[in-house]
Amino acid sequence: MVRPTMEDVALRAGVSRALVSLVMRGSPKVSEMRRTAVLKAAEELGYSPHAMARSLASRTSTVLGVMVSDLHNAFFAEVVDGIDEVAREQGFDIIINTGGRSPARERRALESLLSFRPAGLILLSPVVPATAIGKAAEQLPIVLVARSSRVSTVDTVNDDGEQGARLAVDHLVSLGHKRIAHLDGGEGTQAGPRRRGYVTAMEAHGLAPQVVSSEYTDAAGARAIRSLIADGSLPTAILSCNDFNAVGAISALEDAGLRVPADVSVVGYDNTSLAALRHVSLTTIDQPRAEFGRLAALALLQRVRDERTDPVRHLLNPSLVVRNTTAPPGGLR
Amino acid sequence: MVRPTMEDVALRAGVSRALVSLVMRGSPKVSEMRRTAVLKAAEELGYSPHAMARSLASRTSTVLGVMVSDLHNAFFAEVVDGIDEVAREQGFDIIINTGGRSPARERRALESLLSFRPAGLILLSPVVPATAIGKAAEQLPIVLVARSSRVSTVDTVNDDGEQGARLAVDHLVSLGHKRIAHLDGGEGTQAGPRRRGYVTAMEAHGLAPQVVSSEYTDAAGARAIRSLIADGSLPTAILSCNDFNAVGAISALEDAGLRVPADVSVVGYDNTSLAALRHVSLTTIDQPRAEFGRLAALALLQRVRDERTDPVRHLLNPSLVVRNTTAPPGGLR
DNA sequence: CTACAGCATTGGAGCGCTCCAACCAATAGA
DNA sequence: TCTATTGGTTGGAGCGCTCCAATGCTGTAG
Numbered sequence: 001m002v003r004p005t006m007e008d009v010a011l012r013a014g015v016s017r018a019l020v021s022l023v024m025r026g027s028p029k030v031s032e033m034r035r036t037a038v039l040k041a042a043e044e045l046g047y048s049p050h051a052m053a054r055s056l057a058s059r060t061s062t063v064l065g066v067m068v069s070d071l072h073n074a075f076f077a078e079v080v081d082g083i084d085e086v087a088r089e090q091g092f093d094i095i096i097n098t099g100g101r102s103p104a105r106e107r108r109a110l111e112s113l114l115s116f117r118p119a120g121l122i123l124l125s126p127v128v129p130a131t132a133i134g135k136a137a138e139q140l141p142i143v144l145v146a147r148s149s150r151v152s153t154v155d156t157v158n159d160d161g162e163q164g165a166r167l168a169v170d171h172l173v174s175l176g177h178k179r180i181a182h183l184d185g186g187e188g189t190q191a192g193p194r195r196r197g198y199v200t201a202m203e204a205h206g207l208a209p210q211v212v213s214s215e216y217t218d219a220a221g222a223r224a225i226r227s228l229i230a231d232g233s234l235p236t237a238i239l240s241c242n243d244f245n246a247v248g249a250i251s252a253l254e255d256a257g258l259r260v261p262a263d264v265s266v267v268g269y270d271n272t273s274l275a276a277l278r279h280v281s282l283t284t285i286d287q288p289r290a291e292f293g294r295l296a297a298l299a300l301l302q303r304v305r306d307e308r309t310d311p312v313r314h315l316l317n318p319s320l321v322v323r324n325t326t327a328p329p330g331g332l333r
Numbered sequence: 334m335v336r337p338t339m340e341d342v343a344l345r346a347g348v349s350r351a352l353v354s355l356v357m358r359g360s361p362k363v364s365e366m367r368r369t370a371v372l373k374a375a376e377e378l379g380y381s382p383h384a385m386a387r388s389l390a391s392r393t394s395t396v397l398g399v400m401v402s403d404l405h406n407a408f409f410a411e412v413v414d415g416i417d418e419v420a421r422e423q424g425f426d427i428i429i430n431t432g433g434r435s436p437a438r439e440r441r442a443l444e445s446l447l448s449f450r451p452a453g454l455i456l457l458s459p460v461v462p463a464t465a466i467g468k469a470a471e472q473l474p475i476v477l478v479a480r481s482s483r484v485s486t487v488d489t490v491n492d493d494g495e496q497g498a499r500l501a502v503d504h505l506v507s508l509g510h511k512r513i514a515h516l517d518g519g520e521g522t523q524a525g526p527r528r529r530g531y532v533t534a535m536e537a538h539g540l541a542p543q544v545v546s547s548e549y550t551d552a553a554g555a556r557a558i559r560s561l562i563a564d565g566s567l568p569t570a571i572l573s574c575n576d577f578n579a580v581g582a583i584s585a586l587e588d589a590g591l592r593v594p595a596d597v598s599v600v601g602y603d604n605t606s607l608a609a610l611r612h613v614s615l616t617t618i619d620q621p622r623a624e625f626g627r628l629a630a631l632a633l634l635q636r637v638r639d640e641r642t643d644p645v646r647h648l649l650n651p652s653l654v655v656r657n658t659t660a661p662p663g664g665l666r
Numbered sequence: 667c668t669a670c671a672g673c674a675t676t677g678g679a680g681c682g683c684t685c686c687a688a689c690c691a692a693t694a695g696a
Numbered sequence: 697t698c699t700a701t702t703g704g705t706t707g708g709a710g711c712g713c714t715c716c717a718a719t720g721c722t723g724t725a726g
Contacts, residue, residue: 003450003472005712016676021714031674046468051448052385053712056681060714071413072606077404080431093445096429098413112426115384116449117336135379139336218610244610251612273405274607277551277577279584338682349706354684362704386682389711393684 004045013041024049064094065113065121071098074273076124079145082293090301103127120300125189141303143296155299157292157314161193164285164318168239168267169201171320176328177237178207183214183224185241198239214245221248229256236329243268243275243284261327271321281324288316337378346374357382397427398446398454404431407606409457415626423634436460453633458522474636476629488632490625490647494526497618497651501572501600502534504653509661510570511540516547516557518574531572547578554581562589569662576601576608579615594660604654614657621649
């Protein structure tokens with residue numbers, strides 16, 4: 001249970017501690033002979049460098065901290081994939097911490113991440129107040145994903161929710177739909193842009209928007225549909241605020257004896273793995289998640305290397321994924 | 334961008350560095366007067382302790398490393414919740430790293446985690462070879478979740494897959510089913526115990542087991558069903574190796590004009606959030622995921638504190654969650 | 667044969683912290 | 697009055713490493 005140090009390796013290889021340090025950092029100014037001797041000794045002892053001591057001594061860090069607001073959401077997993085890809089190829093490690101959607105726990109996660117003095121921080125859809133982010137931004141570079149900010153030292157990466165909603169409306173209109181309702185995400189992140197995009201697109205087509213208050217869950221989607229049916233105001237197409245909501249909507253429609261897409265078309269948002277299941281096969285809007293992560297990591301590393309001081313605001317284009325929940329209205333297919 | 338050190342706080346509070354250290358660690362042998370003075374100075378400077386320097390100096394760590402083999406799987410998120418809960422209440426922080434299901438990447442993640450010299454490591458369903466785990470176990474305490482091990486210095490937490498399969502079979506038999514097929518998980522983790530449990534339970538009921546080779550995906554589940562239909566060997570009930578497989582099976586059954594559960598009953602395994610969707614509403618086997626995490630953290634902390642040296646092998650009981658995909662055979666309901 | 671590069675190698679200082687032995691009143695006991 | 701004892705406080709050493717200035721060593725030019 002006691003790990004060997006550089007000193008041990010140096011002793012065994014018959015060189016100085018400083019030389020071992022050079023070898024470990026891949027310095028070119030070490031003779032081939034010594035290098036192999038050191039590596040051999042390290043191997044035999046099972047030595048691996050102590051990242052914290054290194055970071056302490058060098059006053060630099062090769063660690064990027066990532067705060068994931070909700071580990072349960074697969075959305076973030078793909079963003080992390082993108083971050084990891086870029087970080088790794090540039091010689092950085094990442095450490096993840098999770099906030100569990102609670103501001104208090106998230107704050108603690110932030111504190112914990114900060115105590116490792118990472119080179120920078122990427123926050124995925126954080127729920128902590130902007131002031132907490134601003135304070136952290138005084139200590140190290142920070143990039144926000146799926147959350148906007150006006151702080152000039154903070155970079156952001158977001159999807160263009162307005163455009164995504166527009167894509168969905170355009171698709172439905174091109175199929176011949178005229179009555180299209182939007183099940184709104186309420187307070188949820190990104191719900192605002194999606195709603196705005198929907199309204200704008202409808203008006204651009206000369207159609208009347210119909211916004212129905214709802215939430216990011218399948219139960220809420222089902223509830224919204226039932227109320228529309230009760231009202232007698234059920235349209236021929238539905239644009240849900242996200243995939244879960246859409247799946248709930250579909251299930252309520254089927255419960256009411258309506259067929260999807262023959263009687264009613266449904267479009268989701270996010271292209272979660274759920275949407276891709278053949279049993280669901282949901283037409284939805286895809287966000288370039290891995291690209292979010294890549295751009296976030298790239299932006300962060302630029303700051304870390306002092307290559308840039310102006311803030312970057314990425315707004316990525318979502319795309320439409322057509323599956324089997326959309327068709328022309330009235331079973332015309 | 335430059336963080337204050339203990340020295341700065343000491344200077345400002347007019348005390349020694351050692352005294353600040355005592356205050357930061359909440360020592361009782363500090364006069365109230367000095368304590369408040371130090372805390373005030375720290376607050377004004379925005380000081381927070383440097384975790385790495387602390388850990389280096391104290392030769393101890395309050396960090397638990399967690400390696401998640403696949404961040405995309407919500408299963409692990411709940412395990413992490415359990416770990417986090419216990420760790421936090423015992424004054425430990427956790428840092429997470431992901432292996433992305435690839436042994437090479439996982440190895441790197443392990444290396445990275447190790448370089449922080451955490452107090453211990455929890456590996457969630459790791460895919461690295463046992464030797465790599467054994468080697469790491471020489472350096473610090475390790476707990477494995479959803480993977481077994483024979484190494485005596487490593488603790489494990491698993492679900493009792495045999496019992497879970499038995500629960501499912503018992504449920505179907507009690508509904509009146511006699512022909513029950515198992516869509517097998519093949520090489521997948523935990524597929525073995527589930528298959529064994531199924532076979533044992535069938536034989537205990539005097540029924541003939543029918544194991545169909547399949548995989549942990551919805552496409553594989555659908556494929557298996559199609560081949561059963563083509564064979565003319567479709568039973569009245571299906572026990573899938575996991576929820577995804579079950580959903581694929583359901584969709585293939587419906588495509589073939591069969592109703593679930595009226596014509597065929599289907600049981601999944603894992604109780605993922607997918608199963609709970611009303612559109613799916615899958616009868617399935619639930620594993621106490623948060624409990625996995627809690628027990629893993631507890632076991633690890635015992636080792637960390639040298640309270641135990643004998644290995645612990647937790648085998649948790651799964652439970653049956655009845656939803657709407659199971660009913661008596663032949664539409665007798 | 668000396669001088670001077672150029673290169674590989676090394677000891678020492680120091681990163682921010684903890685820990686320990688020593689220290690310093692102030693009070694208690696003899 | 698002198699010595700113990702106690703509670704609060706302090707300087708110094710050292711954790712494992714990096715960085716820097718200095719050192720030794722070749723080989724080549726003068």
